[in-house]
Amino acid sequence: MAQADAGALDGRDGNVTRMVTADGIPLKRSLQRAERRRKIAALLLVTPLLAFLLIVFLFPIGQMMWRSVDNPQVVNALPRTLNALEGWDGSEVPSEEVFAALAADFREDLQRPRADQTWGPLGVRLNYELSAARGAVARTVRNVPDFEPPYREAFTDSHRLWGDPAFWRVIQREGRPLTASYYVAALDREYDDEGNIVRRDENRRIYVGLFMRTLALSLGITFLTFALGFPIAYYMSILPMRHANLLMICVLLPFWTSLLVRTTAWIVLLQQQGVINEVLVNIGLIGDDGRFSLMYNMYGTIIAMTHILLPFMVLPLYSVMRTIPPSYLRAAKSLGATPTTAFRRVYFPQTLPGIGAGAVLVFIISIGYYITPALVGGQSGRMISNEIARHMQQSLNWGLAAALGSILLVGVLILYWAYNRLVGADNLKLG
């Protein structure tokens, strides 16, 4: 740029044929070069953060999502067996050849150092598909060194599952490096004997219902924050700035207060011996045995999360309402509209961008919420995040946790995309 500015312009008198800088380079090229240099400079400024986030944030999430389809256990543990199983039609117990390969695989596995042995993960993996599979593997593998041909009898004597064609079909199906079975399980489906995907028995369906409940709770919470947030945002928007700012602090204080503190506050209020129940008992409204269970159920989650997310609704609503000129309402009224009609036809439609922004924001946040449901939700107030955490930390079924997480993530990204279309990410307001 500086170069171009310093350059002498050729042909000042309307002669636009060719402009050159002082050192004779065409102006156009010189400008392009300067432009490219600034583009690179801008990119260089962004690069450190971009690289940091790619490594510390995006790569780990990609890696986690990969786990939902990654299926190395059977392939690693039983290479010979899988080879021998090729061409097996799946109807009867496999031939002696397959069992010999199985014995060879297990023997080789036992030669490895303890930490590298693959039969443990194999048992766990097969157990996700067929309960008792872990037992079959664990009980058999120790005895394999003593097995003698015919191996088929030796294995089936050791555990009945080895004589079950259904077990062998699972081994064959999961003997591929990629699997869909975590997603099948995450959608409350399973493989039947023919390998078709069918719905699980009624009493074993968990996740679809949990996704639905998460959606329902999030929608309910979004609606409640709207119902509570709209009046106060409107009230603040008609007050003079000075008073409105004072009330704004009342909204921002909870916003800035630690999440754990706010959750604790609700535990103090809602529990059986908590403030609300004590007050109701003491003023005689309910008996000592008639205390409400407001916590460790759905109500706990809804009340506490509505309180926690209310500022996220009020802030965008307020910033939109501030910009609506009060004269529009007055004009509607002077033209003969009743207050209700004026509000419904003139004011409300103008607040829609704020409502949309606040609602999507609250919905996105609540759909992935973990802490508050875990602390005050009990059984009926659990959300999908709690189930992901449970599979991460307790059942250690990481593939299923990854599948549930990926479904949640895709849902949130779609919502965020909608939010972006609605308001634009640049308009995110922070307090």
Added chain:
Amino acid sequence: MAIPSYATPAERVWYYSFRVICGLIFFFLLAPIIIMIPLSFNAQPYFTFTREMVTLNPEGYSLRWYEDLFSSDSWMRSIRNSFIIGIAATFLATTLGTLAALGLSRSQMPFKGLIMGILISPMIVPLIISAAGMFFFFSSVNLAQTYLGVILAHTALGTPFVVITVTATLVGFDHSLTRAAANLGASPTRTFFKITMPLILPGVISGALFAFITSFDEIVIVLFVAGVEQRTIPREMWSGIRESISPTILAVATILVLISIALLTTVELLRRRSERIRGMSPG
């Protein structure tokens, strides 16, 4: 906004009932937070007001939960950890975020939408998913249960706030100022520290505050990535609530509320200052 003298009775009823409704909603917002403060001075290990407290008898009040807090090794360690992790993460997030915002606000920036999307993604992705991803990744590179791991994770979570606040400050930035500085012979570095930095400082500081509060308040990542040694205040409160619920938590909560009031005031003052600098009327 006073009620006009020509208002109909119905309008009068609506006028007052609307104010009562709003008052109740504000009560709903504030009461839970306020109510913990007196309860933290409870002399009894209960989460409710005792008869002595209601009658304002001094015997009903005590500082024992504060004594508990300050004499407990695990609480003191968690306070220290929260500040170590918070300050380190804030420093990293502010540096990286400010640089990126400077780049993003240049008009020549290519792929602006895509890059902005990536940079603010830590704010969008549900925490449980970030935590799960980082749990696996940090375990595989030996960063799990280390301070560095938690700091890096919190840095990632804090950067979107810095990027957003600093970019917002740069929107009103007058680029002819830096050109003037360059014209007068200042090097780019000098221009940055003498001209750009003082002008965007309010945005940088409020971004840093957001990054700090994000780290200070964060628990999901800590639950998955941190070990016993790296327990922060929220993590300690989490086990306090789940295992042995005692009013010590209320003492901690009261202190945290006071801290958030201080932070809130700072951010509000900074916002006004920033608007004044940019020549807008103070809000």
